[in-house]
Amino acid sequence: MKTPSCTLLAEVRAFRQKHPDVRYVDLIALDIPGHFYGKRYPVEMLEKVAAGSPLKLPQNAVLLGVQGGLFKIGDYCFNDGDPDANRRLVPGTLKPVSWESQPLGQMLITSDGTDAPIEFEPREVLARVLQRLQHKGIHPVVAFELEFYLFDKKLANGLPQFPRDPLSDDADDQPNLHIERLSRFSAVLDDMAQTARDQGIDSTVITAEIGPGQFEINFGHSDDALRAADWAALFCRSTRGVALKHGYRASFMAKPYLQFPGSGMHVHVSLYDGAGNNLLAAHQQQPLRHAVAGCLQLLPHCMPIFAPNHNALRRLGGTVNAATRASWGFEDRDACLRIPESDPRNLRIEHRLVSADANPYLVLAAILAGLEHGLETRQEPIAPLNDDRSSGTDFPVEMLDAVRAMQHHTVVRDTLGAEFVDVYCENKRQDHLAFQQEINAREYRWFL
Structure with missing residues (x-):
C-alpha cells in the first residue's frame, strides 16, 4: 500500500x-x-x-x-x-x-x-476489510448515492429556513420531484457537481427529491472501494462549501424536518472474482441470497454505524421509503436491501437504510462484512417483501440499545476489529450522554 x-x-x-x-x-x-x-x-x-x-x-x-x-x-x-x-x-x-x-x-x-x-481510524477499518476480501479473491465494485437538503444561509431562532427560489425569491417549501427545481437551483447544483469533478469525484446523476430543497447526487461505480468512500466523504465537504458561496446551507443531516422525508446514503455493492465474474450471479444467484442473509443478520448489530446519532434514528420509520425493519426485496424501495433489476454482469445489492450523515468508510466496511459473513455461512434469507409485505427482523432504534447490540456481537468484533468496536461504541455512548446534558425549550414547556 x-x-x-x-x-x-x-x-x-x-x-x-x-x-x-x-x-x-x-x-x-x-x-x-x-x-x-x-x-x-x-x-x-x-x-x-x-x-x-x-x-x-x-x-x-x-x-x-x-x-x-x-x-x-x-x-x-x-x-x-x-x-x-x-x-x-x-x-x-x-x-x-x-x-x-x-x-x-x-x-x-x-x-x-x-x-x-490506527486500529480505530475509519479508513483503516475499511482497508482491513478490503484486504481480507482480496485474500479471498473477492473484489467489490461500489457506488454511493447521497441525499442532502439546501437551506437558507440564515437561521431563524436557530432553526433552518427553506431555501429561496432564485427566480421568484419565494421559499422552496413545496415537497415535489419536479425537474424544474433542478433548473431553478441550477447555479448552485451545477457548481456542486463541477466542484466534485474538480476534486476527482465521478459525480453523475442529480435528482430533485421529495423534500423541499432536497436533492440527490449519484457517483459512478468504482472498483476501488476505498476511493469510492473517499468520494462520498469529499463530496460532503465540498458541497457545504459551495452552498455557502451561493448563499445557502447544505446539510446531510438525516432528518431535518419531521414532516418531510429524511436524507439517506444508498450504497450499491457488487462482488467479482479475479476473472471479472460477478460472484452474486453464480449458481442461479444463490450467492446473492447468502449475501443478503449475512447483511440482514449483521444489520441490527451495526445500527450505531448506519444511524450514528439521535437525529439519524428519527429518520427510521413512518416516512417515504424508510425501512422500519431489516428486510430485502427485488426492485422494492421499502426494503433495507434492494436488488435493482439488472443483467447478471451488473447484479448488485443496494443498501438503503443508512443515514446521509454516516461515516462512509465505516458504512462500507459494515456492509462488506455482512456480505462476507453471508457468503461464508451460506444461510437462506427471510422472505423478500415481494412475497411477504410483513417480512423483516427488528433492529434497535434507541442509541444505547444499538450500542449494546453492536459491542458484544462476536461476528462484528471479528470482522471490524474488537478494538475499533470498543472505541466506537464508547464514543457513541459518550455522545449520547453529552446530548442528554442540555435542557431544551420543549422540556421547560412540558414540565416547568
Missing part, C-alpha cells in the same frame, strides 16, 4: 506548477463521527512530506466526539500521553479548493498503509 515518494513528489510538483497561487494545502482525514480534521501545510512543506519526511498528527484526533471534544475511552486521550501517530498522503487526492475566499488546496491523509496504522 505504500506509494513511492517519487510518485507523490511528482503529484505535488505538478500541482504547484498548475496552481502557483496556492500557498497552503489542508491535509485532512475523517474522524469517527464523520468530520474532517487535519492541518494546514505550506505547500513547500508538503513537498518535503511527499519526498519522505514524516507526517504525524495526534492519534486521538480520530476519537473526537460529534461536538469536537475528547472522551475518556479506556486509556486513550487522558492516560496515554496523547501520542502522535504516523499518517501518509493518499495519492491522487491533491486538488484545488474553489469555495474558499483565498486559493487553497486539500489532500487526504490516512494511517492505513503505515507501519503502525
Whole structure:
C-alpha cells in the first residue's frame, strides 16, 4: 500500500506548477463521527512530506466526539500521553479548493498503509476489510448515492429556513420531484457537481427529491472501494462549501424536518472474482441470497454505524421509503436491501437504510462484512417483501440499545476489529450522554 515518494513528489510538483497561487494545502482525514480534521501545510512543506519526511498528527484526533471534544475511552486521550501517530498522503487526492475566499488546496491523509496504522481510524477499518476480501479473491465494485437538503444561509431562532427560489425569491417549501427545481437551483447544483469533478469525484446523476430543497447526487461505480468512500466523504465537504458561496446551507443531516422525508446514503455493492465474474450471479444467484442473509443478520448489530446519532434514528420509520425493519426485496424501495433489476454482469445489492450523515468508510466496511459473513455461512434469507409485505427482523432504534447490540456481537468484533468496536461504541455512548446534558425549550414547556 505504500506509494513511492517519487510518485507523490511528482503529484505535488505538478500541482504547484498548475496552481502557483496556492500557498497552503489542508491535509485532512475523517474522524469517527464523520468530520474532517487535519492541518494546514505550506505547500513547500508538503513537498518535503511527499519526498519522505514524516507526517504525524495526534492519534486521538480520530476519537473526537460529534461536538469536537475528547472522551475518556479506556486509556486513550487522558492516560496515554496523547501520542502522535504516523499518517501518509493518499495519492491522487491533491486538488484545488474553489469555495474558499483565498486559493487553497486539500489532500487526504490516512494511517492505513503505515507501519503502525490506527486500529480505530475509519479508513483503516475499511482497508482491513478490503484486504481480507482480496485474500479471498473477492473484489467489490461500489457506488454511493447521497441525499442532502439546501437551506437558507440564515437561521431563524436557530432553526433552518427553506431555501429561496432564485427566480421568484419565494421559499422552496413545496415537497415535489419536479425537474424544474433542478433548473431553478441550477447555479448552485451545477457548481456542486463541477466542484466534485474538480476534486476527482465521478459525480453523475442529480435528482430533485421529495423534500423541499432536497436533492440527490449519484457517483459512478468504482472498483476501488476505498476511493469510492473517499468520494462520498469529499463530496460532503465540498458541497457545504459551495452552498455557502451561493448563499445557502447544505446539510446531510438525516432528518431535518419531521414532516418531510429524511436524507439517506444508498450504497450499491457488487462482488467479482479475479476473472471479472460477478460472484452474486453464480449458481442461479444463490450467492446473492447468502449475501443478503449475512447483511440482514449483521444489520441490527451495526445500527450505531448506519444511524450514528439521535437525529439519524428519527429518520427510521413512518416516512417515504424508510425501512422500519431489516428486510430485502427485488426492485422494492421499502426494503433495507434492494436488488435493482439488472443483467447478471451488473447484479448488485443496494443498501438503503443508512443515514446521509454516516461515516462512509465505516458504512462500507459494515456492509462488506455482512456480505462476507453471508457468503461464508451460506444461510437462506427471510422472505423478500415481494412475497411477504410483513417480512423483516427488528433492529434497535434507541442509541444505547444499538450500542449494546453492536459491542458484544462476536461476528462484528471479528470482522471490524474488537478494538475499533470498543472505541466506537464508547464514543457513541459518550455522545449520547453529552446530548442528554442540555435542557431544551420543549422540556421547560412540558414540565416547568
